[in-house]
Amino acid sequence: MAxxxxxxxxxxxxxxxxxxxxxxxxxxxxxxxxQTVALSIGEVEEDNLRxxxxxxxxxxxxxxxxxxxxxxxxxxxxxxxxxxxxxxADILVLAHNNTGKALAPRLSVRLQAALGSEVNQLPASxxxxxxxxxxxxxxxxxxxxxxxxxxILTLAQNSFGIYENTQEPVIEKFEPTLSDDQLxxxxxxxxxxxxxxxxxxAELVVSGGRGMKTPENWDKLKALADELGAAxxxxxPVSDEGWRPxxxxxxxxxxxxxxxxxxxxxxxxxxxxxxxxxxxxYIVAIxxxxxxxIFDVADYGIVGDAMKVLPELTEAFRKARS
Amino acid sequence: MKILVCISNVPDTTTKVRxxxxxxxxxxxxxxxxxxxxxxxxxxxxxxxxxxxxxxxESVTVVHVGGKGSEPTxxxxxAIGADDAIRVNAEPQDAWFVASQLAEVVQQNEFDIIFAGxxxxxxxxxxxxGMLSELLGVPSISAVSSMDLENDQVKIIRDIDGxxxxxxxxxxxxxxxxxxxAIEPRIANMRGIMMARKKPLNxxxxxxxxxLVEFVxxxxxxxxxxxxxxxxxxxxxxxxxxxxxxxxx
Numbered sequence: 001m002a003x004x005x006x007x008x009x010x011x012x013x014x015x016x017x018x019x020x021x022x023x024x025x026x027x028x029x030x031x032x033x034x035q036t037v038a039l040s041i042g043e044v045e046e047d048n049l050r051x052x053x054x055x056x057x058x059x060x061x062x063x064x065x066x067x068x069x070x071x072x073x074x075x076x077x078x079x080x081x082x083x084x085x086x087x088x089a090d091i092l093v094l095a096h097n098n099t100g101k102a103l104a105p106r107l108s109v110r111l112q113a114a115l116g117s118e119v120n121q122l123p124a125s126x127x128x129x130x131x132x133x134x135x136x137x138x139x140x141x142x143x144x145x146x147x148x149x150x151x152i153l154t155l156a157q158n159s160f161g162i163y164e165n166t167q168e169p170v171i172e173k174f175e176p177t178l179s180d181d182q183l184x185x186x187x188x189x190x191x192x193x194x195x196x197x198x199x200x201x202a203e204l205v206v207s208g209g210r211g212m213k214t215p216e217n218w219d220k221l222k223a224l225a226d227e228l229g230a231a232x233x234x235x236x237p238v239s240d241e242g243w244r245p246x247x248x249x250x251x252x253x254x255x256x257x258x259x260x261x262x263x264x265x266x267x268x269x270x271x272x273x274x275x276x277x278x279x280x281x282y283i284v285a286i287x288x289x290x291x292x293x294i295f296d297v298a299d300y301g302i303v304g305d306a307m308k309v310l311p312e313l314t315e316a317f318r319k320a321r322s
Numbered sequence: 323m324k325i326l327v328c329i330s331n332v333p334d335t336t337t338k339v340r341x342x343x344x345x346x347x348x349x350x351x352x353x354x355x356x357x358x359x360x361x362x363x364x365x366x367x368x369x370x371x372x373x374x375x376x377x378x379x380e381s382v383t384v385v386h387v388g389g390k391g392s393e394p395t396x397x398x399x400x401a402i403g404a405d406d407a408i409r410v411n412a413e414p415q416d417a418w419f420v421a422s423q424l425a426e427v428v429q430q431n432e433f434d435i436i437f438a439g440x441x442x443x444x445x446x447x448x449x450x451x452g453m454l455s456e457l458l459g460v461p462s463i464s465a466v467s468s469m470d471l472e473n474d475q476v477k478i479i480r481d482i483d484g485x486x487x488x489x490x491x492x493x494x495x496x497x498x499x500x501x502x503x504a505i506e507p508r509i510a511n512m513r514g515i516m517m518a519r520k521k522p523l524n525x526x527x528x529x530x531x532x533x534l535v536e537f538v539x540x541x542x543x544x545x546x547x548x549x550x551x552x553x554x555x556x557x558x559x560x561x562x563x564x565x566x567x568x569x570x571x
Contacts, residue, residue: 010483135445140540191485261564296546309557
């Protein structure tokens with residue numbers, strides 16, 4: 001019996017979201033009175049692997065094969081299944097990011113394990129196994145019973161927190177068995193957004209809507225984001241108009257984010273937009289319309305013209321920080 | 323080449339949800355039902371691929387698991403251009419149940435490319451597409467934001483955290499679509515709506531399947547305290563509050 005956590009890395013480096021995931025798995029292992037096994041696929045130096053033990057991994061399994069350089073959903077699910085079987089893992093934990101969303105449902109079928117997706121806290125009980133998850137794109141929550149012996153959970157990003165819990169880990173290599181028919185997708189080219197803070201990782205997010213009036217006015221948002229070290233986001237009309245790339249669209253059909261602070265400028269706050277940002281710990285709204293629905297969900301509000309308020313706010317932050 | 327698009331029937335995105343029967347069931351009174359937004363974008367892209375004469379796409383079929391009540395949504399998919407539709411006559415229970423029904427449909431018919439939206443806006447499981455591909459034993463590519471055909475080969479862009487990957491794949495393939503796959507969903511015109519009435523909508527009976535999860539009950543998020551308003555002439559106050567009250571910067 002064990003909890004198996006799949007830990008993603010980026011060019012051999014883990015991110016805070018990985019440590020959050022391992023923290024979650026290890027708290028779950030504590031509640032279930034079992035051990036935490038972390039799995040890493042790809043080339044990661046041992047010193048980096050060892051970091052996983054700082055957040056509670058008792059055992060770290062590393063799979064490093066040339067044909068697993070890129071995520072092939074079939075091959076990766078097969079590897080995770082092989083490790084889950086070897087470790088007799090009865091709960092698997094993955095991140096609710098693009099990779100986790102791709103692998104978890106395949107594993108659910110392979111292991112005949114119920115999938116609790118986008119959970120944001122530890123299970124309310126282990127027997128019956130009850131998890132709480134967001135439904136209707138954040139407009140409600142559901143209590144869901146996972147009915148099978150084995151279970152898979154995907155954890156919503158920025159929902160749990162990072163907890164240090166240093167262990168002396170066992171580090172093992174694992175050689176999976178893979179046949180060619182499990183590698184049917186090929187990556188031809190990779191384009192990385194270097195030096196760009198990832199929206200779903202960001203603790204601070206500055207976002208603009210149609211109230212920003214023109215794409216050129218984004219320099220005012222960008223100045224504020226740079227001052228704060230924040231990521232940029234936008235509302236759906238803005239990405240539909242092509243003012244900003246679709247990766248920045250935050251809302252029900254775009255990115256779902258949970259930063260510490262979300263500053264919304266010129267965003268009226270349609271219900272679909274709120275669904276994507278309601279998990280933010282604090283929301284600041286800047287809008288000319290005092291009746292805009294964004295003020296119903298904001299913690300702090302300014303009724304005013306974003307074009308005038310944003311530069312003043314940037315200046316005020318600069319002074320406060322110096 | 324034959325394309326299948328899986329569509330889900332969901333409350334319109336502007337719906338305010340309420341629950342009844344001790345919060346165990348969605349109150350469907352007054353709800354407008356629509357094609358799940360990601361499925362609608364995937365369908366739009368499938369239709370564009372078919373219309374491009376450089377591609378040898380024979381047909382675009384939509385499939386849906388649901389009761390008779392969801393037929394208006396299926397007709398909408400036909401109205402925007404799908405050639406025919408299959409409805410599996412069963413209320414969707416959980417992702418595993420739905421994926422199993424879809425797998426049965428795919429095994430009875432042959433498709434080269436199967437589109438599924440990355441998640442549905444009701445239960446947000448992000449599971450059906452991946453489960454379907456595993457049940458079929460075929461490759462899947464998820465978070466697809468662009469998809470083209472070139473000499474019957476797929477050219478796909480998948481979004482990864484912090485970048486994009488250009489991909490190819492053997493067929494058949496399950497393409498799990500997200501935003502970007504089409505810019506805007508297609509809207510039906512009058513001619514399309516008229517034609518949709520005559521297009522085949524085949525109803526098939528479900529296979530017997532269990533569920534892996536049970537939605538026990540629902541709760542609404544707690545109301546937030548009222549917004550604290552700040553004088554636009556005094557943004558310094560906001561900085562103070564964020565530093566000292568919220569402590570987020």
